[in-house]
Amino acid sequence: MIKSKEGILKVPSILSSVVSQNGDNCIITLSHKQAKIVAVVAVILFVAALVLSIWGIARQAEIVQLRQQTQLQTEQLKLLQQKTEVLDKKIQNLNQISEENKQMLKGAESGTPSQGGSDGSDPKQEAASDETSPTLSAAQLSARLSKLDKDAQKLLVSFYTMRNILRDGGAQDIAALQQLNYTTGSGGYTNSTTPSIWPSKGVITSPYGTRVDPVTGAASAFHEGVDIADDYGTPIVATAAGTVTFAGYTEGGYGNLVEIDHGNGFVTRYGHNSAVLVTPGMTVKQGQVIALMGSTGKSTGAHVHYEVRINGSAVDPMVFLPISN
Known part of the structure; x- marks a missing residue:
């Protein structure tokens, strides 16, 4: 003790x-x-x-x-869902435009557009070979969806261009279809004057359609384009060849705006730019830099407001954008 x-x-x-x-x-x-x-x-x-x-x-x-792996898989599934939705929208547009073309072609004079570049491949066989297996990874499925999207987009661009030529020129002007360039193995007509690429790199922050206005807070505002956000000064390119019809500041909310007429009823607009690099009347090529990304006008941050108009009416630009940016 x-x-x-x-x-x-x-x-x-x-x-x-x-x-x-x-x-x-x-x-x-x-x-x-x-x-x-x-x-x-x-x-x-x-x-x-x-x-x-x-x-x-x-x-x-x-x-x-x-x-991190779970988060990555969740993001991959989300991306697949987005790709599927975009592809479904394009297929719906394909069906609609295809039917319109058929109706207009019924009244056309004899003669059909040349398809001299066709490789004779069978789309049904290609689709069958692309059937997905339950064992496919998300990355493999995403790659196949991207391929299907590219094929659908080429057909969609082809159908839109054909429809506008038929609508504007009438049945007697069907020979204008010969001017389209049918690319071997592409599965459709291509034309550099039809919007078919992204106007800039970045991510979509606001889609086409009804939304809450980010500036005024209005709940029923209709967004006539898509907003693609990236760093201030990111290059903005023309999504198709055409003639610049407007280049400068506008009071309509676009800020510094570039508008391009591509012919056949197609017009594109690029808004909120920090700098405009083209002038009215200038001819531009597809992929040519026309402006730099900014936040001018009615804007809350650096992005480009991208519109596609057909015969004066705004349409969803996602129809013309490849899935991958």
């Missing part, structure tokens, strides 16, 4: 040989062998604590990795 100011402290018999009292002080005396044992136990405890710490860190890293 050891006496203290607080009372008497009972010491276990196993420690009685190493614990002694000197006045109010408690002294622990260890032999060389006992000191070694204590040191070994301390080392074992330290190593055990270190191992547990390393295991905990590794476990935490594994959990973080699993979370």
Whole structure:
């Protein structure tokens, strides 16, 4: 037993040989062998604590990795859903425009557009070969959706161009279809005067259609284009060849605006630019830089407001944009 100011402290018999009292002080005396044992136990405890710490860190890293993998898979599924929705919209437009073309062609004079570049491939066979397997990864499925989207877009651009030529020129002007360039293996007519590329890199922050106005807060505002956001000063390119009909500042909310007439009823608009690099009357090529991204006019941040108009009416630009930007 050891006496203290607080009372008497009972010491276990196993420690009685190493614990002694000197006045109010408690002294622990260890032999060389006992000191070694204590040191070994301390080392074992330290190593055990270190191992547990390393295991905990590794476990935490594994959990973080699993979370990142889950987030990546979620984002891939979300992207696949978006691609599917865009592709479905394009297919719906294909069906509609195809039917309109058929009706207009019924009244056309004899003669059909040349398809001299066709490679004779069977779309049904290609579609069959593209059937997806349940074992496909999200990345493989995404790649196949992108391929289908490209094919659908080429057909859609072809149908829109054909329809506008038939509508504007009438049945007697069907020969104008010969001016279209049928690319071998493309599955449709292509024309650089039909919008078919992205106006800039970036992400869509506001789609076409009814939305809450980001500036006024109006709940029923109709957005006649898509907003693509990226860094201030990002190059803006013409999505098709044509003639610049407007280039400058407008009070209509567009800020610095570029408008291009592509012929056959197609007009595109690019708004909120920080700088305009073209002038009215200038002829531009598809992919040519026409402006720099900014936030002029009715805008809350750097982006380009991109519109596609057909015969004066705004249409959803997503129909003409490839899935991948």
